[in-house]
Amino acid sequence: MIEKLTGLAAELDALTSVPAAPRGPRCSVGALLDTAGGDVAASLRAVLDKPSVSATAIAETISRHGEPVTAYTVNRHRRRGAPNGCRCER
Numbered sequence: 001m002i003e004k005l006t007g008l009a010a011e012l013d014a015l016t017s018v019p020a021a022p023r024g025p026r027c028s029v030g031a032l033l034d035t036a037g038g039d040v041a042a043s044l045r046a047v048l049d050k051p052s053v054s055a056t057a058i059a060e061t062i063s064r065h066g067e068p069v070t071a072y073t074v075n076r077h078r079r080r081g082a083p084n085g086c087r088c089e090r
Contacts, residue, residue, distance in 0.1 A: 027080075029069060031050070
């Protein structure tokens with residue numbers, strides 16, 4: 001019985017090191033950053049870091065080039081790492 005409990009403890013400890021499974025679909029802004037070329041990704045990162053540029057302007061510009069993105073998604077990506085942000089790395 002003690003061997004079973006020791007094995008159980010080891011298996012439970014191993015579960016704590018397993019990364020959590022991703023929930024829901026990937027953030028469309030993060031997906032665009034992953035697939036865009038170097039210049040586009042750099043420009044997008046720069047404009048995302050400028051709070052003076054509205055999320056609506058960013059979303060409309062991206063959408064005009066064939067990637068449907070909403071202002072809500074841009075704002076959520078800007079809050080990444082926060083409890084109410086997307087799951088992309090900060």
